Amino acid sequence: MAEQEKFSKLKILKDIAEKLNEGTNLREVLQEVLAMLLRITEFKTGWIFLIDKSGKNELAAYQNLPSALTQDHLKPMCSNNCWCVSKFTRGTLHKASNIMECKRLEDAILSNSGDACGLTHHATVPLGAGNEQFGLLNVASPYKTHFNETELDLLESVAYQIGTAVKRIKLHELEQEAAVAAERNRLARDLHDSVNQLLFSVSLTARAGREMSKEPQVKDTFQYIQEMSQTALAEMKALIWQLRPKGLENGVVHALTSYGTLIGLKVYTEVQGLITLPSRVEEAVWRIGQEALNNCKKHSGQNQVFVRIHVSTPTILLEIWDEGRGCLLHGNEHLTSMGLVTMKERTESLNGIFRIESNTEKGTRIIVEIPIQEGKHGY
Structure with missing residues (x-):
């Protein structure tokens, strides 16, 4: 038996x-x-x-x-x-x-x-x-x-x-996360070494053509090509940043400040209780902050934004706000913007809490709380 x-x-x-x-x-x-x-x-x-x-x-x-x-x-x-x-x-x-x-x-x-x-x-x-x-x-x-x-x-x-x-x-x-990060880095290098350099060459060629031409219409055409290539170059730099944020190795605050400068924003930061964050949390804070800065640039009508990061075990609190146009949106309801939906999903994938407060002519505030315990991977 x-x-x-x-x-x-x-x-x-x-x-x-x-x-x-x-x-x-x-x-x-x-x-x-x-x-x-x-x-x-x-x-x-x-x-x-x-x-x-x-x-x-x-x-x-x-x-x-x-x-x-x-x-x-x-x-x-x-x-x-x-x-x-x-x-x-x-x-x-x-x-x-x-x-x-x-x-x-x-x-x-x-x-x-x-x-x-x-x-x-x-x-x-x-x-x-x-x-x-x-x-x-x-x-x-x-x-x-x-x-x-x-x-x-x-x-x-x-x-x-x-x-x-x-x-x-x-x-x-x-291992999957590391592989994804490595692939993003490879794409960023390829874009920088190929498309980015090509756009820079187009801009220089258009400038030379404009300076050499005597016909007004031809000069205007070269001017237009130069402006378009410079715009595309700026967009490409921002895309490369999204794939591999330069400066993230120096901390997420430095990366957000640098990115804000890249897209034409003055970023004012306030930091309390800095510690080394788990890689997944740092990546999420960077991506959420990046999207919030993009929204500010596109919709607020302001060129300055405020970032507050407060780290206090067991959570990190991220607040990003502007004093711009705002909108009639309260809480987490009716998130029609894909950017807002993505920020909320990133937050909740790490068992965090996402909130947005916005009023017309009073600006918009993004509030994110994420647990920072090591070993916590989305469950």
């Missing part, structure tokens, strides 16, 4: 390991593996939380949740107020454990918010790889109030496999 149980456990671990090694989309992998775990064991319900260093949790996967936990678009599952997450964030949860009662289920039952389907207790186990921990795996079954050592041992093995897969996928995402 013991040999049969051992074989069954090894078969489960083998099947799950194969599934974990297939994918690179974290949430899809977690959802599929959780479904497989429930299908090949006697557990009926499960869910996985990914938890950042501040203790904020996100429901990354779930299977067969009772209606008591799915009310209001899974609202009961979106709170940090539960015992397993509290134990995890306090650093007191190191192995698979029996949770005597589930606070989420208890609260749902007390509020009569739905059917708990006989669920009152669950087992919980941290997801980790080496010294890093990424979240929790929870499983439960109707009317089951205790999980034996064999079950907990199996869950611990599965959780280790999942934690290792999370680590692998995170490293894969970092």
Whole structure:
């Protein structure tokens, strides 16, 4: 009997390991593996939380949740107020454990918010790889109030496999980001060495033609060509900046100030609490700030803009505002501009908060808050 149980456990671990090694989309992998775990064991319900260093949790996967936990678009599952997450964030949860009662289920039952389907207790186990921990795996079954050592041992093995897969996928995402950055740098170099130099040559040739010509119409034509090539040259320089911001190696504030100067803005900066930012956060702040400066240049009617950066663990606050025309836009509603939508998406991809305040003749203010914990990559 013991040999049969051992074989069954090894078969489960083998099947799950194969599934974990297939994918690179974290949430899809977690959802599929959780479904497989429930299908090949006697557990009926499960869910996985990914938890950042501040203790904020996100429901990354779930299977067969009772209606008591799915009310209001899974609202009961979106709170940090539960015992397993509290134990995890306090650093007191190191192995698979029996949770005597589930606070989420208890609260749902007390509020009569739905059917708990006989669920009152669950087992919980941290997801980790080496010294890093990424979240929790929870499983439960109707009317089951205790999980034996064999079950907990199996869950611990599965959780280790999942934690290792999370680590692998995170490293894969970092490699992808590095590859994208390298490709942008290559395109920037190619544009500078080819198109940029060609436009500069066209401008010089047009200037020489205008100076050599005696016919007014011909001179006007060369003048027009020169002006157009200079405009295209300026646009090309701005594009190269977008691909590879010169000066970002000296910090995002320096890069934004330099970019503002490039497009004809006077940038006034205020900085508090500077630290070295994680690369993804620095990239996002740069791209959001760049788009905000472009909007100011195009729409405000002003040539000056104000930038405030306040770094205070665990967040960075970025504010960019002008005192120009403004518009009738409040909050995050009706973001019709593609630039505004992009800024909001960049912010929220890092679990940040994006706000815009604007009034006619009073200017526009962009406010962005982004978590800066290392190791937090969009979940």
